[in-house]
Amino acid sequence: MGSFADFHCHSTFSDGRLSPTQLVDLAYRNGVRIFAMTDHDIGDGLTEAFEAAGRYRDFTLIPGIEMSTDVPGNEVHILGHFIDWHDEPFLRRLDLLQESRLNRAREMVEKLVTLGKPVTWEAVEAFAGEGAVGRPHIALALMDAGHVSTVNEAFDLYLSRNGPAYVERDRLSPEEVVALLLSVGGIATLAHPRELYASGNLDALLATLKRAGLTGMEVYYQDYLPAEIETLHAIASRFELIPLGGSDYHGLGGPQQREPGNIPLPLEPVDAYLTVARERGALHRARIAHVR
Ligand SMILES: [Zn+2]
Numbered sequence: 001m002g003s004f005a006d007f008h009c010h011s012t013f014s015d016g017r018l019s020p021t022q023l024v025d026l027a028y029r030n031g032v033r034i035f036a037m038t039d040h041d042i043g044d045g046l047t048e049a050f051e052a053a054g055r056y057r058d059f060t061l062i063p064g065i066e067m068s069t070d071v072p073g074n075e076v077h078i079l080g081h082f083i084d085w086h087d088e089p090f091l092r093r094l095d096l097l098q099e100s101r102l103n104r105a106r107e108m109v110e111k112l113v114t115l116g117k118p119v120t121w122e123a124v125e126a127f128a129g130e131g132a133v134g135r136p137h138i139a140l141a142l143m144d145a146g147h148v149s150t151v152n153e154a155f156d157l158y159l160s161r162n163g164p165a166y167v168e169r170d171r172l173s174p175e176e177v178v179a180l181l182l183s184v185g186g187i188a189t190l191a192h193p194r195e196l197y198a199s200g201n202l203d204a205l206l207a208t209l210k211r212a213g214l215t216g217m218e219v220y221y222q223d224y225l226p227a228e229i230e231t232l233h234a235i236a237s238r239f240e241l242i243p244l245g246g247s248d249y250h251g252l253g254g255p256q257q258r259e260p261g262n263i264p265l266p267l268e269p270v271d272a273y274l275t276v277a278r279e280r281g282a283l284h285r286a287r288i289a290h291v292r
């Protein structure tokens with residue numbers, strides 16, 4: 001049984017395998033009628049997604065983005081929905097983040113050369129494809145060059161936080177990301193919190209982000225088990241956050257993959273989320289066309 005809504009999916013504009021059109025078509029075929037495309041740190045694929053959504057009479061498309069940030073020990077990803085993705089200062093900010101990510105990757109490649117484990121920038125870029133260049137791509141280049149035999153080994157020996165080729169990232173804090181999303185009329189939701197919960201960082205982060213204006217938290221996510229959903233749902237309630245959900249579909253396969261809509265997200269939190277959007281005057285940025 002699929003859900004009527006999915007608030008988290010990736011296209012070729014970040015690290016997904018399907019174009020925005022293919023993604024919208026797959027979501028529609030799967031019975032999804034309220035859909036958000038949320039590429040990593042980029043909104044450029046939304047133009048095509050809106051065109052694709054326009055071919056369906058009964059399909060709501062919400063403009064979204066997933067922004068990367070971290071706290072010590074954990075990656076933190078925050079989804080923004082109903083964003084004004086044409087906002088010039090916002091686009092400039094995304095460009096700067098992209099530029100600093102590229103510079104960081106280049107510095108790591110230079111460090112590997114001085115360490116006597118050279119990889120070429122071309123190889124790193126080839127592994128990244130259309131996606132944003134990151135440490136996993138450098139790890140693959142290290143493997144390809146025969147310096148390591150697995151991606152894990154590349155991280156353990158060179159690329160982990162204390163590794164000799166590591167370069168610190170220049171990026172926004174989680175609360176700065178929430179503020180940035182709110183500045184473009186977005187509604188912010190914390191993505192896939194299971195690891196944050198496991199490491200004991202979730203409560204402190206939610207207290208901070210709630211103050212910054214967080215609205216939701218992903219509870220019905222990908223392969224989360226019923227017991228995990230129950231635990232996260234209770235935490236969402238405690239912080240008065242809407243328990244949202246998404247498949248985080250990338251089309252890359254793997255045992256944890258769920259197709260768009262293949263999550264047990266009930267309608268009640270979906271309605272609550274849309275109500276917040278309506279109250280904030282943000283609904284007009286979505287293509288609202290669903291018929292119940
Ligand atoms: Zn994520």
Ligand SMILES: [Zn+2]
Pocket residue numbers: 008009010066248
């Ligand atoms: Zn994602």
